[in-house]
Amino acid sequence: MPFNKYFNAKLLPTAEYLVLNGAKALAVPLKFGQRMEVEDNQLGYIEWKSVAHDGSTWFSGTYSLADFSCIESNNPDIAKHPQRLMQAAKSINPAFLSQSQGCHVKSTLNYPLLWGLGSSSTLIAAVAAWAEIDPFALHFSVSKGSGYDIACAISPGPVVYSLSGNHPAFQPVRFAPPFAENIFFVYQGKKQDSAEGIRQYRNQSRGVEANDVAHGSLLTEKMLNAASLHEFEQIITEHEALISNILGMPTLKETIFYDLPGAVKSLGAWGGDFCMLTWQAGQDSLETYLKSKGLQIWFNFNDIVL
Numbered sequence: 001m002p003f004n005k006y007f008n009a010k011l012l013p014t015a016e017y018l019v020l021n022g023a024k025a026l027a028v029p030l031k032f033g034q035r036m037e038v039e040d041n042q043l044g045y046i047e048w049k050s051v052a053h054d055g056s057t058w059f060s061g062t063y064s065l066a067d068f069s070c071i072e073s074n075n076p077d078i079a080k081h082p083q084r085l086m087q088a089a090k091s092i093n094p095a096f097l098s099q100s101q102g103c104h105v106k107s108t109l110n111y112p113l114l115w116g117l118g119s120s121s122t123l124i125a126a127v128a129a130w131a132e133i134d135p136f137a138l139h140f141s142v143s144k145g146s147g148y149d150i151a152c153a154i155s156p157g158p159v160v161y162s163l164s165g166n167h168p169a170f171q172p173v174r175f176a177p178p179f180a181e182n183i184f185f186v187y188q189g190k191k192q193d194s195a196e197g198i199r200q201y202r203n204q205s206r207g208v209e210a211n212d213v214a215h216g217s218l219l220t221e222k223m224l225n226a227a228s229l230h231e232f233e234q235i236i237t238e239h240e241a242l243i244s245n246i247l248g249m250p251t252l253k254e255t256i257f258y259d260l261p262g263a264v265k266s267l268g269a270w271g272g273d274f275c276m277l278t279w280q281a282g283q284d285s286l287e288t289y290l291k292s293k294g295l296q297i298w299f300n301f302n303d304i305v306l
Helices: 076-092 119-131 135-142 148-154 194-203 210-225 229-247 283-292
Strands: 003-011 025-040 045-051 057-064 070-073 103-109 159-164 167-172 183-187 264-266 274-278 298-300
Touching: 003 119, 003 148, 025 119, 025 148, 025 210, 045 076, 057 076, 070 076, 076 119, 076 135, 103 119, 119 135, 119 148, 135 148, 148 159, 148 167, 159 210, 210 229, 229 264, 229 274, 283 298
Parallel strands: 045 103
Antiparallel strands: 003 025, 025 103, 025 159, 045 057, 057 070, 159 167, 183 274, 183 298, 264 274
16 A cells, blocks of 8 residues: 655753653754555565665665565665564564555665764654554564654654653643744754763663653743743753753853854753754854864754754
8 A cells, every 4th residue: 555654853952861851842843744645566575775864875675575584685784773673563463565565765864874863763653654553552562762753753843742651641831932033953963872962861870750750841841931041041051051061061062052142052962962052142153163163964943843
């Protein structure tokens, strides 16, 4: 049966790490994402192609219909990921592809893979929709992440997301600050391994206390209700201090952005991918400032958030 559906990329403005402990997190789907298209091919096997934003094929492979074992691929390590997803989907829905005579699968990103905006989570959501199963069931069968990115993949706008055990809850919220023209998302130029970040967080020595989780939830509410840029910056600074204390890591304001006139916070796993900062002096001067840091990829809030 043909399948064609698009899923949103994501960012996590609040409660990174703490969302794993039950904190309420603000999660935003983006104007980037991944499309999956499936067509019958009658060849007796699954033909898979992953296409980059520039139209190039960055992965290709063929899989057995019987057990999804990889027949051949251009990258054996990458080949394991679609295989694992299809096998997990089949275990949840045994009818998945049971009548298929073969198919061609094409997944296409509309942004660079290295940006770390959710190429894995959008693929999980896509395979789940293709297999007609709960995307969170598939997510938790293959990942130790909170699942906020799955909520973003399938939501038309920002959500507040929380997790109790493996039971996700999320509801749509309005997150459109009147000072959005002063909020920017900046790519720091290094892909961060989310799974490794989660592992380090779970193993860190300080431990997470109930008041940390409550504090994270409170900061989410505060960010949603911030009435001024100054208030927003205070919330960012307080949030960074909270996570810095838990992780035992310096904040971005203490390191690369020590001379930033506004506020800055990490998004998701600390140490890479995107950060969020505030800037009041105009985009030309922001570009000059970021280039002085060796950073050249950035977006205004209104250009990227759904």
